[in-house]
Amino acid sequence: MTTSKSRNHSLNTPLAHAYKAALQQLDSLLSESVSLWRPQPYKERRAEWSTQRPELTEALLQLSDSELAVLSDSHEKLLNWLIPFVPELEALQRHNRLPTLSTTPLTDLGPHFSTSIPGRKLTQIEAFAGAVGKISHPIVEWCGGKGHLGRQLAANWQQPVITLEYDPKLCDAGEHLAERARIDQRFYRIDVLSDESTPHLPEHHSVALHACGDLHRTLIKRAVDALAPAIDVAPCCYHLGHSDEYHPFSEGLQLKLNRDELRLAVTETVTSTTRDVKWRDQEMAWKLGYEQLRQEISGSDHYQNMKPIDKSWLRGSFKSFCENLALREKLNIDSRRDWPHYESIGWQRQREVMRLSLLRNAFRRPLEVWLVLDIANYLSTHHYSVEIGEFCRRETTPRNILISARRNSSINDG
Numbered sequence: 001m002t003t004s005k006s007r008n009h010s011l012n013t014p015l016a017h018a019y020k021a022a023l024q025q026l027d028s029l030l031s032e033s034v035s036l037w038r039p040q041p042y043k044e045r046r047a048e049w050s051t052q053r054p055e056l057t058e059a060l061l062q063l064s065d066s067e068l069a070v071l072s073d074s075h076e077k078l079l080n081w082l083i084p085f086v087p088e089l090e091a092l093q094r095h096n097r098l099p100t101l102s103t104t105p106l107t108d109l110g111p112h113f114s115t116s117i118p119g120r121k122l123t124q125i126e127a128f129a130g131a132v133g134k135i136s137h138p139i140v141e142w143c144g145g146k147g148h149l150g151r152q153l154a155a156n157w158q159q160p161v162i163t164l165e166y167d168p169k170l171c172d173a174g175e176h177l178a179e180r181a182r183i184d185q186r187f188y189r190i191d192v193l194s195d196e197s198t199p200h201l202p203e204h205h206s207v208a209l210h211a212c213g214d215l216h217r218t219l220i221k222r223a224v225d226a227l228a229p230a231i232d233v234a235p236c237c238y239h240l241g242h243s244d245e246y247h248p249f250s251e252g253l254q255l256k257l258n259r260d261e262l263r264l265a266v267t268e269t270v271t272s273t274t275r276d277v278k279w280r281d282q283e284m285a286w287k288l289g290y291e292q293l294r295q296e297i298s299g300s301d302h303y304q305n306m307k308p309i310d311k312s313w314l315r316g317s318f319k320s321f322c323e324n325l326a327l328r329e330k331l332n333i334d335s336r337r338d339w340p341h342y343e344s345i346g347w348q349r350q351r352e353v354m355r356l357s358l359l360r361n362a363f364r365r366p367l368e369v370w371l372v373l374d375i376a377n378y379l380s381t382h383h384y385s386v387e388i389g390e391f392c393r394r395e396t397t398p399r400n401i402l403i404s405a406r407r408n409s410s411i412n413d414g
């Protein structure tokens with residue numbers, strides 16, 4: 001069996017230098033173009049860029065629904081379409097994609113091994129496991145849910161696995177599956193953010209598939225402190241965490257990201273069904289229709305942030321939606337309003353927002369790449385040889401980046 005990666009890089013590998021250089025370059029590009037991606041068309045009718053670039057604004061607003069769908073679906077096509085209007089974006093092109101990681105063939109565990117894993121999750125797990133390559137240490141699975149990934153890796157590499165997960169029901173289900181498959185897998189029902197997770201990390205190969213925000217950041221920090229021999233993380237939901245501001249791992253970066261901007265990195269709907277998209281569009285249109293009404297009543301044209309809505313309100317009429325929202329937000333509205341008028345404004349604004357947001361969307365993947373390079377650079381400076389790349393297709397999961405780190409064997413741990 002071949003391993004997918006060379007595991008013996010010294011600290012100053014060409015890759016480490018390449019990551020550092022790419023991070024610095026992307027940091028400058030994103031900082032310089034902040035006025036193009038920071039304004040949110042949902043909150044701000046016309047951003048400054050829109051007035052400064054009337055041709056781009058017009059071309060975006062003229063896009064048909066099918067053109068919008070094509071550009072929303074492909075980073076490459078979107079950038080190619082935008083570059084004639086915003087030549088600065090050309091420099092972003094090389095940061096829009098990461099290499100596809102090579103994979104190690106996995107042992108065939110038979111048809112019964114994975115029957116309990118839903119289809120797309122199984123594809124993700126197998127792709128992740130293949131991209132991780134050979135595992136030569138006991139495994140610790142961080143935020144493991146039912147431990148599907150841990151079970152797969154343990155069976156493939158004959159290593160014991162510890163799964164850390166705070167939901168007892170998932171742990172119970174996982175224990176049952178491990179027993180049935182005769183896998184040496186122990187579940188610890190703990191909050192990984194507490195100190196209880198730390199003792200599990202030394203001398204273990206840490207894996208985390210889709211651990212959100214603070215969860216994956218905490219793993220990186222603690223695994224490095226524990227001198228863990230290997231770390232494989234597929235991050236997701238960068239915006240979930242305690243702080244409203246992102247605190248970079250690396251020193252000397254200019255870019256400052258808040259929670260909304262971190263969320264931008266993960267707002268793709270590539271795996272959503274047509275039904276999901278329909279509900280999303282309606283929610284946006286109705287909220288924007290309500291917002292128009294609210295601004296008229298309050299006499300202010302400043303967008304007001306809204307807490308998440310009760311999705312069942314979307315099943316009624318636009319009128320009842322606004323009444324429910326107004327009741328919650330303590331806004332006095334007269335029930336004899338011209339509801340079709342506000343609903344149609346909402347849909348018109350939704351149409352515009354979807355099109356004007358395309359410029360912002362072009363920065364989604366580069367922002368995610370910046371976040372991942374920040375971690376890769378941190379790991380490199382802490383004596384790890386690091387590889388980052390895509391472990392599966394976007395259609396399987398848009399959070400398809402794997403950060404794979406191996407502690408440099410020539411480093412004296414003492």
Ligand SMILES: C[S@@+](CC[C@H](N)C(=O)[O-])C[C@H]1O[C@@H](n2cnc3c(N)ncnc32)[C@H](O)[C@@H]1O
Pocket residue numbers: 121142143144145146149164165166167170190191192193208209210211212215
């Ligand atoms: C997005 S799921 C990923 C699960 C699994 N790794 C997978 O890919 O199927 C995140 C998991 O983290 C668990 N989790 C969230 N916060 C946690 C915490 N503070 N400590 C332990 N587990 C946590 C959740 O219960 C959930 O099972």
